[in-house]
Structures are given as C-alpha cells and as structure tokens.
Amino acid sequence: MAASPGNSSPRLIELSALAPGALNALLEEETERWRRMLQWDFRASAELVARYAGYRALEGFALVEAGEAVGYGYWVLDERKGLIGDLYVRNAWRNAANEVLLLEAILRQLRRQPWVRRVEAQLLQLGHGASLSGLTSQPERFARHFMLAKLDRAAAFRPVVFGGEIRFERWHMRLAEAAAALIARVYEGHVDSRINDQYKSPDGAMRFLQNIVQYPGCGKFAPECSLLALEASGEAAGLLLATRVSEESGHIAQLCVSPRRRGAGLAYELLRRGMVEFSLRGADFASLTVTAANRPAIGLYERFGFASIHHFEAQVWDPL
Numbered sequence: 001m002a003a004s005p006g007n008s009s010p011r012l013i014e015l016s017a018l019a020p021g022a023l024n025a026l027l028e029e030e031t032e033r034w035r036r037m038l039q040w041d042f043r044a045s046a047e048l049v050a051r052y053a054g055y056r057a058l059e060g061f062a063l064v065e066a067g068e069a070v071g072y073g074y075w076v077l078d079e080r081k082g083l084i085g086d087l088y089v090r091n092a093w094r095n096a097a098n099e100v101l102l103l104e105a106i107l108r109q110l111r112r113q114p115w116v117r118r119v120e121a122q123l124l125q126l127g128h129g130a131s132l133s134g135l136t137s138q139p140e141r142f143a144r145h146f147m148l149a150k151l152d153r154a155a156a157f158r159p160v161v162f163g164g165e166i167r168f169e170r171w172h173m174r175l176a177e178a179a180a181a182l183i184a185r186v187y188e189g190h191v192d193s194r195i196n197d198q199y200k201s202p203d204g205a206m207r208f209l210q211n212i213v214q215y216p217g218c219g220k221f222a223p224e225c226s227l228l229a230l231e232a233s234g235e236a237a238g239l240l241l242a243t244r245v246s247e248e249s250g251h252i253a254q255l256c257v258s259p260r261r262r263g264a265g266l267a268y269e270l271l272r273r274g275m276v277e278f279s280l281r282g283a284d285f286a287s288l289t290v291t292a293a294n295r296p297a298i299g300l301y302e303r304f305g306f307a308s309i310h311h312f313e314a315q316v317w318d319p320l
Contacts, residue, residue, distance in 0.1 A: 005092045010063035010070050012105055016056040022069045023053055023062070030088045033125060037310060038146060039285050041246035044216035049074070049086070061105045063089065063098055073102040075110065075119075078207065081197065082110040082320075084121035085217070094127040100134040107137060111320055118318040120196065122289075126312065139315035142195050143292035146310035147301055148249075148285055154275040157304065160265035166237060168273065171226035173213070175236075179228055180205035182236035186256040191293050195314040212241055218253045219243030225250060225277035227270055229257070237261050240270040242278070245287065250278035252288040255297075267300055275304065 027046040034042035052058040060074030071094075073087035084106060089098045110116045121139075124146065132138075169175065180202045187199035198204035213221045222242045229238035238261060241254035252274060257266045278286050288306065290297050291314070 005065075010065045010093060010098065012101060013062055013064055015053050015058050015060040015062050015072065015074060018053060018062055018064070018069060019067065020054060022064070022067065023050055023072060026069045026072060026088065026090055029090055030125065033091075035246070038124070039148065039246055039249040039287065040219075040251075044220065045086075048216065059109075061102055061109075063093065063102065065093070071098055071102055073106050075106055077113075077116070078198075080115055080117045082106075082113075082116050082119040084119065084123065086125070087121070087123050088125050089127065096132065096134065099126060100132060103132070103135060107135075107317065107320070117320055118197065118316070119320050121315045122195070122312070123315075124310065124312045137317060137320075139317045140194070142191065142314040142316075144289055144312055144314055145292060145298070145308040146287065146289050146312065147298075147306040148287045148309045149275070149301070149304055149306040151250075151275055151279040151284055151286055153305065154272070154279040157272045157275075159272060160269040162266075162269075165232060166229050166266065167232075168270075169228050169230060171223040171228065171241070175228045176206060176209050177202075178230075178234075178236040179239050180209055182239055182258060183208065183254070183256060186258060191291055195291065195316060209241075212243070212253050219245035219251045222250065222277075222281075225274055225281070227273055229261075229266055229270060238266045238270050240274045242274050244283070248283060249285040249287055250274075250281075250283045252286060255288070267297075268303075271300065271304060 027050060031042040031046050034040040058074050060072060062069040063071035071089035073084060075082045075084050087102055107119065110119055183199055183205035184202045187193040193199040198208040212218055220243055222244050225242035227240045228236055231237050238257040239254060243251045243253050245251045255267060255271060275286050
C-alpha cells in the first residue's frame, strides 16, 4: 500500500537504511515536478540517486512513512566543503517542519566532520525557503531566478561582428585550463563567488567545469552548443557552457566574459550563438539561472526573451 499522510510525523532515518525501492515513488513525483515546472527531464539525476542509494553509497537522510520515503536529502563533499545535492519532500508532506528536519539532520552530520568548514545549497524544489527560521544555524541567503525563453526567434537577433579581434571555438577539453582561468578572473569579487567558492580559483573552476561535463546535475553536457571566445593572443575572453535538460529544452550552465570585454557585446554574441545552436538541434526552449542582484545579466537575458518562471534561494553556511 502506498504511503499517505497520517497524524504522526514521518520518521527520520539515514539513506543507507532504506529498503530497496523505497525512493521510487518519491523520485517519480520529483521527476514529474521538474518537468512540469521547469521543462527539465530529471530522470538521469533520479536514476543516479536511486543507483547510489541502492549501493548504500549516498550520504543523506530520508523521511519515512509506511515503509516509503516521503522526503530525502543528500550531500557530497568537495575538499573542505559540503554540497547539499538535493532536498525534496513529497507534495502531501511538504511543509517547513519536514524540510527543516531534513536540513538540520544534514547540517548536524556535516558538523561532525571536523574538516568541513562550509556548506552550500541551491535547492530548486525547496518548498518553504522563506520559512527556514526554525534552523538552528541561519545561512547567508541569495535570491535567484530560473528563467526560460522560447527559441522561435533565436535566428532573428543580429550578430555582433568582432573581425579578427575575437575568434569562437566549440568546446573541447583542451580549452578547459583557459576557461578555468577565465572563470576565476571574471568572478573575483562577484556575488556568485560567495554562492559557489569554486569560482575563486582556477583549481576550483576546473572542478566546476569537470562537474558540468561529467555529471547530469545541470543536464547532459552539450559541447556542440558550448563556446569559448578567444582573443587574438589566445587568452580566453568569454565562455558559454550549454547542456540539454530535455528533448525540448537547452540550458545555459555558464556565461561569462572577461572584464576588459564587458559592455562590448561579447556576452550578447555568446548567448545569441548558443540559442541558435539549441534551435538548430531541435530545442524549443532555453533556460538559465541568475542571481537576483546581477541586474546587468538579467537585463541582457530579458532582451532575448527570457522571463523568470521560478524563484529560489542559494544558501551558504560559512563558517559551518
């Protein structure tokens, strides 16, 4: 019999204690929610979660009722940092108390690991982000937007011509070192480096790039739609990383330009080219996420028809 909300609160257990298949109904519901809300096919991520949970290799907690998981959250470690990879509570059980229960358990466990100094989270399916006052330790919080645009007019935007100053290359891993150096340079002092501290150094930026390329958290990497803009000297001037998140939708996982090229139309041209590539390969939509404080970026995206369809928070505990 499927679980249904009762009068008692769900029981908190470690993910490793779950019975085989206990996450199935939850992951099916979460997958449908991602599709309905964000035009995002979550199946690859859900399959990865189910596989690692089945191996007892996923660190996290679940809320259980009648033998089924009605909520879960997990984390991974990145050197001295914990990354909360996901936290989801099923619709019938979604309330601030249950979300806080999972978050508190995760934070408590991470505090027991003396080398962990920082925790980051960007939980798009957190239902009660504004109601986390019950947490023992309050994070620094950053408002973010999930934006979506139709691609039916992508080819109508006029290109910016740079002549011999800039050349554009499709993504290849041989470009990763130059791209990582660019990311670290671009985000120095930027609000987004407070959200993701991988942006603060070339080594951290390289780990960020590897995560985008290798794992499905931001969608399936699309090298054919990803571009690096290079100066005549060979130095990286701009970067667009693209993924496919469903048959209908592409996602801009990263867009940045060097300080000396800001205001010169390079971000516009990278975004235009990325959207055209998505359209040529059958996508109907493009999405991206942006920090609410980054008004110049939001203005650019709105020129291309992007509109905010979902609001969420990035949360950082530092020090933990």
